[in-house]
Amino acid sequence: MFSRYLHCIDQSGLHSYLDAKGGLKPLADFPDSTNGATQFSIWLDGAHPGTHTLLVDLPDEGFQRDSIPFVSGADRQRLLTRKKGQIFAGSPFSTTISLGREKEGRRDERVLFTAITRTSVLDPWLLVLRQHNAPLAALYSVPLLTTPLVNALPAEASHTPHGLIISFSPGGIRQTYFENAALRFSRLSPAPDGDYIDWGEACLNETRKTLQYLTTQRWITRHQRLPVWLLLDPHDSGPILGQLTEAEQLDLHPVNLTTLVHQFESRTSTHSSNSLPLMMHLASRAKRGPQLAPERERHTFWLRQISLSIVGGAIAIASVLIGLTLYNHLSTRTLEQQRELLQTTNNQETQRYQQFLATLPQLPTNLETLRRITAGIDQLGAHRADPGNAFDIISHALDHYPDITVKLLDWQLSNPDQGSTTTILSAVLPLAAAADPGTSLQRIRALAAELNHTDAETSLLNLPFEMSPDKTLRSHSETSSKRPEFTLRLRLTKGSQP
Amino acid sequence: MNGMPALADQIPRQLRFAILASILLLFLCAGLLWNSRLQLTQARTELTALRTATTEIQQRYQKALAETPEIRQTLARFTQLRQDGMIGTENRLDWANALRTISQSRHISKFEFTLGPQGRLEQFDTGGSFRFKTSPMQLNMHILHEGDLLRILSDLRNIPSAMILPRHCKLGELDSDINPGDARLLAECTLDWVTVEAPTDARPTSQP
Numbered sequence: 181m182f183s184r185y186l187h188c189i190d191q192s193g194l195h196s197y198l199d200a201k202g203g204l205k206p207l208a209d210f211p212d213s214t215n216g217a218t219q220f221s222i223w224l225d226g227a228h229p230g231t232h233t234l235l236v237d238l239p240d241e242g243f244q245r246d247s248i249p250f251v252s253g254a255d256r257q258r259l260l261t262r263k264k265g266q267i268f269a270g271s272p273f274s275t276t277i278s279l280g281r282e283k284e285g286r287r288d289e290r291v292l293f294t295a296i297t298r299t300s301v302l303d304p305w306l307l308v309l310r311q312h313n314a315p316l317a318a319l320y321s322v323p324l325l326t327t328p329l330v331n332a333l334p335a336e337a338s339h340t341p342h343g344l345i346i347s348f349s350p351g352g353i354r355q356t357y358f359e360n361a362a363l364r365f366s367r368l369s370p371a372p373d374g375d376y377i378d379w380g381e382a383c384l385n386e387t388r389k390t391l392q393y394l395t396t397q398r399w400i401t402r403h404q405r406l407p408v409w410l411l412l413d414p415h416d417s418g419p420i421l422g423q424l425t426e427a428e429q430l431d432l433h434p435v436n437l438t439t440l441v442h443q444f445e446s447r448t449s450t451h452s453s454n455s456l457p458l459m460m461h462l463a464s465r466a467k468r469g470p471q472l473a474p475e476r477e478r479h480t481f482w483l484r485q486i487s488l489s490i491v492g493g494a495i496a497i498a499s500v501l502i503g504l505t506l507y508n509h510l511s512t513r514t515l516e517q518q519r520e521l522l523q524t525t526n527n528q529e530t531q532r533y534q535q536f537l538a539t540l541p542q543l544p545t546n547l548e549t550l551r552r553i554t555a556g557i558d559q560l561g562a563h564r565a566d567p568g569n570a571f572d573i574i575s576h577a578l579d580h581y582p583d584i585t586v587k588l589l590d591w592q593l594s595n596p597d598q599g600s601t602t603t604i605l606s607a608v609l610p611l612a613a614a615a616d617p618g619t620s621l622q623r624i625r626a627l628a629a630e631l632n633h634t635d636a637e638t639s640l641l642n643l644p645f646e647m648s649p650d651k652t653l654r655s656h657s658e659t660s661s662k663r664p665e666f667t668l669r670l671r672l673t674k675g676s677q678p
Numbered sequence: 679m680n681g682m683p684a685l686a687d688q689i690p691r692q693l694r695f696a697i698l699a700s701i702l703l704l705f706l707c708a709g710l711l712w713n714s715r716l717q718l719t720q721a722r723t724e725l726t727a728l729r730t731a732t733t734e735i736q737q738r739y740q741k742a743l744a745e746t747p748e749i750r751q752t753l754a755r756f757t758q759l760r761q762d763g764m765i766g767t768e769n770r771l772d773w774a775n776a777l778r779t780i781s782q783s784r785h786i787s788k789f790e791f792t793l794g795p796q797g798r799l800e801q802f803d804t805g806g807s808f809r810f811k812t813s814p815m816q817l818n819m820h821i822l823h824e825g826d827l828l829r830i831l832s833d834l835r836n837i838p839s840a841m842i843l844p845r846h847c848k849l850g851e852l853d854s855d856i857n858p859g860d861a862r863l864l865a866e867c868t869l870d871w872v873t874v875e876a877p878t879d880a881r882p883t884s885q886p
Contacts, residue, residue, distance in 0.1 A: 313692075483690055483692040484692065487693055487695070487696035488696075490697060490700050491696050491699060491700055493700070494699070494703050497704060498704060498706075501704070501711045502707055504711050505711045505713075508714035508715055508718045509714050509717075515718070515724075515725050516721055519721065519724055519725045519728055522728050523728060525732055526731060526735065529735045529736055532739060533735055533739040533742070536739060540742070540746065540749060541749075541750070541753055543749070543753060544756065544760075545806050545807070545808065546806065547745065547749055547752065548806075549804045549805055549807075549808055550752045550753065550756050551752060552803070552804040553808055554755050554756060554759075556801075556802035556804070556874075557759065559802075560841050560843065560872060561841065564844075566828070566835075566844045567827065567828065567831070567844065567849075568831065571824055571827075571828060587850065587851060588848070588849070588851075589824065589848070589849040589850070590848045590849075591844075591848070591849075592845070592846045593845050593846065596801075596843075597801075
């Protein structure tokens with residue numbers, strides 16, 4: 181989607197590479213001139229969008245170690261910015277490397293300030309990038325990549341308190357002095373004439389100058405031996421080492437450059453003692469190390485990073501949502517399969533039920549209605565009552581009282597739900613009984629008692645002779661002229677037998 | 679409204695596409711997720727409904743299997759009642775003939791009846807389109823003995839096309855002078871003739 185470009189700037193101009201999986205692929209070279217910047221601009225117009233990393237291999241570098249009070253956060257940043265401005269006034273391409281804290285005194289923080297001191301070499305190229313809104317990821321100088329380089333050297337290099345790395349490039353002979361695997365000083369001397377194999381004498385001269393400088397700075401003593409790692413192609417190693425042995429103070433450690441390149445899994449082919457491809461590889465892989473581009477030059481890059489973060493976050497969330505969607509989809513599929521199986525079972529059960537129903541006789545209505553109809557008829561039949569029962573009871577009772585004559589029988593179904601009945605009996609005694617009310621009442625009550633012997637409930641409603649205090653008692657002459665009449669009520673519940 | 683352009687202006691141009699694309703992507707994925715949730719919910723609902731239906735059909739089958747003897751028994755009873763005329767439309771002509779036959783066989787000198795209009799018997803609810811109906815009858819007759827009344831009621835009970843329920847019977851002496859062998863009692867009865875009205879569109883069904 182996006183390409184990564186690495187541009188190497190040296191004294192001859194700018195050399196563009198594409199950082200691909202197969203290594204750095206050369207794209208174009210642009211001379212250090214106005215015409216070169218124009219060509220770079222035209223090339224950038226047609227280039228695929230991507231980020232740009234600059235690697236500078238120039239002699240115009242400054243290194244200064246200083247100590248600052250131990251502060252942190254924004255205060256430290258302000259202090260370092262002010263110091264950089266003081267040390268490298270006029271150069272925005274500066275950075276700092278923390279070297280740890282002093283072991284004595286206030287335990288100030290030791291900081292190495294480094295910068296590209298001749299900004300005019302970079303300005304045309306940066307202007308083109310700025311005009312194209314090309315995201316500048318980082319600006320490195322070769323010395324800034326010393327720490328990863330030292331870590332890649334044989335183990336004694338990273339454990340030695342100090343040492344020197346000598347490397348060749350088209351820009352010249354670079355000598356990088358490091359302490360505890362951290363950059364301390366570097367210088368690039370002009371390239372001698374001839375091939376790398378012929379650079380031995382020049383290399384010896386430049387090394388002696390460096391030794392003298394280091395001694396002057398009191399970083400090493402005059403007779404102290406200094407370990408030196410030479411990054412050379414095996415083909416060039418013999419002649420150059422032969423020259424350098426003349427410097428007796430040096431402990432020489434030749435490093436096979438081809439092996440070192442392969443150690444970084446770089447597929448960049450190296451067939452000479454040119455260490456620049458190795459440094460370009462280190463630059464392309466550097467992530468969080470110090471770099472020289474001011475933040476304003478990286479504005480587009482940061483916007484692009486934020487864009488990528490937003491899109492990346494959205495893609496991550498979208499991935500989760502899609503994952504949940506797929507999970508739901510799979511769950512739905514599983515449920516649908518279960519439903520299909522259950523549907524088959526349901527069809528079979530329905531078919532079995534229908535087949536069974538076909539064997540049953542057809543009903544005029546549903547079974548519940550049939551039940552209610554027959555149950556209702558049964559209930560009516562069970563509670564059906566007629567006068568026969570009451571009449572039988574009365575008839576049996578009157579068999580013992582032949583002198584009593586029935587005048588009226590009034591039977592009524594008093595409670596249809598229970599089948600209970602009420603019968604009113606009106607009867608008379610013989611005329612002779614009128615003369616003997618006591619006997620008459622006794623016979624009437626005896627009849628009532630006779631009727632009462634079963635579940636029947638008998639009550640006297642009317643008597644020929646009223647004896648109750650709340651009734652009217654009439655004279656004997658008034659009642660003796662007609663047959664004494666009485667009325668009683670017989671209540672029967674269902675099932676009462678005579 | 680003025681706040682929206684100002685907010686958009688504050689977002690660097692390089693970020694706008696990323697934000698817009700991200701929002702669209704998230705909306706799209708959220709829509710897909712929402713749709714999948716709907717489908718899952720629907721699938722669950724359908725499966726639950728199908729499970730319930732399957733269980734119901736199995737229960738109905740088992741219930742029908744268990745009720746088969748009762749079904750046959752009840753249906754036989756119902757069929758008999760329908761054949762007797764107890765279930766169906768009142769056949770008043772048959773009833774009148776039956777009453778005449780009873781009065782003649784019992785040698786009742788005076789036998790008068792009045793059959794009132796049919797009404798609904800609210801006491802029973804069949805839960806279906808069948809209805810319990812009742813028709814009130816007023817019966818007046820001259821009889822020799824109260825046993826005649828009981829025998830006539832017994833005869834009425836044997837009429838199969840209705841459930842005849844005596845409500846009220848009054849038995850008293852006739853006021854007029856009577857000759858030997860003449861009826862001497864007046865019987866007045868109120869009876870309910872209960873039937874079950876069947877719907878005219880009743881169709882046979884196999885479902886218990």
